[in-house]
Amino acid sequence: MSSSGPSDPFNSSRSGSSNPFAGPSVVVIRDVPVFERVPIKLSHTAANFFAWKMYFGLLFREYDLLDHVDGTTDLLAMPHDPDWSTIDATIIRWFFQTVSTDIFHTVVRDGDTARDVWKNITGLFTDNKIQCITFLQQEFFGLHQNDLSLDAFCLRLKILSDELRDLEFPFTDALLLSTLAAGLGEDLSHAASNLTLLTTPTFEQAVAYLRNEERLQQHLRARAVHTALAAGLSRGAPAHSPSAPPPDPP
Structure with a gap:
């Protein structure tokens, strides 16, 4: 799953790979200690979305998993691959294990891919940008x-x-x-x-x-x-x- 492109962890490109499913070992990904790699529980009240996303960005780059979340891989145009599906499920589990209970219940939905879950979680903190900025500004300047x-x-x-x-x-x-x-x-x-x-x-x-x-x-x-x-x-x-x-x- 090697990728080439800009350094932004969420804007990678896989154009240089001849096999889109050639990537990390399923066993290796399953054994990743996610709580050590992402030592944060994402919450609406903790103002820690930036840190949570940054930790996951590093994790995706470290294990060559960017194409599971950045939207550069068109899964509908590719044959089903068991390893890809297994790794995708593992990434979804990571997301659910590192978010608060209310965020989990907000985004959980059967049949979603890791890309879907990633978009849903990040959307909670970026879709209502004006409201989020207003809330953070009030706390920042009043601290x-x-x-x-x-x-x-x-x-x-x-x-x-x-x-x-x-x-x-x-x-x-x-x-x-x-x-x-x-x-x-x-x-x-x-x-x-x-x-x-x-x-x-x-x-x-x-x-x-x-x-x-x-x-x-x-x-x-x-x-x-x-x-x-x-x-x-x-x-x-x-x-x-x-x-x-x-x-x-x-």
């Missing part, structure tokens, strides 16, 4: 660090930005960085202005800088607590006085 750790806050921002980019929303790194700076908690708000001093920083560089600032703040707080504790102990120690002689026995 603040609050009680989140810096890493959790930055990760959530990055996930939301990836989802928006995947929906072809005109998203820029500058917008991501400005939203990051605006949502930082009070402890790191002073560091937000310093981000502008970096020369065209990437998101990764900005996060690395903020992590260093967070560690510095933690160190300063720990030192202040230690200093205050030491000063308190010093003030509370009893004054030193000469030892008094023991009282005379009665």
Whole structure:
């Protein structure tokens, strides 16, 4: 099932293959540890469609399975092949095992090919593009660090930005960085202005800088607590006085 074409995992071409069914071993495909290759459960509420699709794109390329989902193979014009059907069924099982229960019940339908199931699942997240973008925008621009750790806050921002980019929303790194700076908690708000001093920083560089600032703040707080504790102990120690002689026995 080798394919030649653009690097986009969903726009491959099989024109260079003389045998459209010559491909990976059925046994190999059956034994693929799908939960290791796609360690995500796709859900409407988790904003993880981009990551789920990316993991599957890598899996399709790794095992030469793109033509099962990209629409380049006309199954009606080809003779029935048991290996192809078996592999197609395995891919469908992968899809069902890596989506939430509600998505499974929405798309499951007897007789569908892997291509059909792939289109149905991805369509849930791309067909209503305007509504999806509106929902993601509201969460993205309204996100603040609050009680989140810096890493959790930055990760959530990055996930939301990836989802928006995947929906072809005109998203820029500058917008991501400005939203990051605006949502930082009070402890790191002073560091937000310093981000502008970096020369065209990437998101990764900005996060690395903020992590260093967070560690510095933690160190300063720990030192202040230690200093205050030491000063308190010093003030509370009893004054030193000469030892008094023991009282005379009665």
